[in-house]
Amino acid sequence: MNKNHLGLYIHIPYCKSKCHYCDFNSFPGKEESIPGYFDALVREVELYAETLKEIQVKTIFIGGGTPSLVEPKYIYHLMRAVQQNLNIVKNAEISIETNPGTLTYEKLLAYKTMGINRLSIGLQACQDRLLRKLGRIHKMDEFVENYEIARKVGFKNINIDLIFGIPSQTMKDWGETLRNVIGLNPEHLSCYSLKIEEETKFGKMYDVGELIPVEDELDREMYEFTAETLKKNGYKHYEISNFAKEGFECRHNLIYWHGEEYMGIGAGAHSYYKKNRYNNLYNIEAYISQIEKKELPQENHQFIDAAEEMSEAMILGLRLIQGVHVKQFKEKFHRDLFEVYGEQINKLMKKGLLFMEDDHVKLTLVGLDLANDVFMEFI
Numbered sequence: 001m002n003k004n005h006l007g008l009y010i011h012i013p014y015c016k017s018k019c020h021y022c023d024f025n026s027f028p029g030k031e032e033s034i035p036g037y038f039d040a041l042v043r044e045v046e047l048y049a050e051t052l053k054e055i056q057v058k059t060i061f062i063g064g065g066t067p068s069l070v071e072p073k074y075i076y077h078l079m080r081a082v083q084q085n086l087n088i089v090k091n092a093e094i095s096i097e098t099n100p101g102t103l104t105y106e107k108l109l110a111y112k113t114m115g116i117n118r119l120s121i122g123l124q125a126c127q128d129r130l131l132r133k134l135g136r137i138h139k140m141d142e143f144v145e146n147y148e149i150a151r152k153v154g155f156k157n158i159n160i161d162l163i164f165g166i167p168s169q170t171m172k173d174w175g176e177t178l179r180n181v182i183g184l185n186p187e188h189l190s191c192y193s194l195k196i197e198e199e200t201k202f203g204k205m206y207d208v209g210e211l212i213p214v215e216d217e218l219d220r221e222m223y224e225f226t227a228e229t230l231k232k233n234g235y236k237h238y239e240i241s242n243f244a245k246e247g248f249e250c251r252h253n254l255i256y257w258h259g260e261e262y263m264g265i266g267a268g269a270h271s272y273y274k275k276n277r278y279n280n281l282y283n284i285e286a287y288i289s290q291i292e293k294k295e296l297p298q299e300n301h302q303f304i305d306a307a308e309e310m311s312e313a314m315i316l317g318l319r320l321i322q323g324v325h326v327k328q329f330k331e332k333f334h335r336d337l338f339e340v341y342g343e344q345i346n347k348l349m350k351k352g353l354l355f356m357e358d359d360h361v362k363l364t365l366v367g368l369d370l371a372n373d374v375f376m377e378f379i
């Protein structure tokens, strides 16, 4: 791990409306605070200029929320502040999250012009009836139109986010979604199994019996079908839910999974820096007012000691298909992996959830499905 590098995450907490499954820190109907919020983001970047003056930023991820909801002039000012105050490596991966229904030719062209080189588009499903069910604001046609414009303006690294295991979604629907998306030839695909979270519209519907989740068996079948189909079509399965053409793995997310440092800017953004984990205040107004007082808007500082760092290295490392490298574990922690976790690893190997290959401990196919059970062993 290079100590002089980190990833920068910038959170844009605005959305046109709230999707029914979403528990992210995102808010509809707060657009009037956008100018003040972006002023605060610029100031937060400036507050970090001194601390990060020796550090190289190797990836930037503008996430949300829906960053593509705001006018591109705000993103431009933010990017300018980042470039003026921090050291961005040449060829840094700079991603922005976008949603169909908020994208235009002008916005896409503006992103390209300001140096953003990776686009992530939230499609989720190809069937308009499922998009409506999820509470998405767009239709499939809009997505295809946006995707084609993105290619025309020159984006050569595009991710598409998909969700499977949506109530009432069939294998046929999911197969059709994958086929349509593969036909567009994106460089990267993130395929998540729907989780019904408390405090979401779906969570509330579930509590009163108005939402029937898909059977576990169907969910598993969809996951296995995804891995198989994408592999056959030239995508490398490199993380539990992520697939990429060779060389297009998301460098920013790899920072998280490799346990490297990252700095989060904006309301609710999380950071891991100098063995400290913390988050910024979640509330937009509280975040802005703290920055106006020239104070860093941080809370929940947690020092990560060696034991926690090792546990995180297992949980995050096993998310990667290549698994945890035994030799690298030793180099990083000066402890033998089997001396620390031999008991857990043996137990999980006996259950067929882990296996060893080329000096790496990896999840088996069944282990990928039951990853959360595996991770529990390392907490």
Ligand code: SF4
Residues within 6 Å of the ligand: 014, 015, 016, 017, 018, 019, 022, 023, 024, 026, 064, 065, 066, 099, 122
């Ligand atoms: S667009 Fe994304 S962040 Fe916004 S409500 Fe929907 S899922 Fe949540």
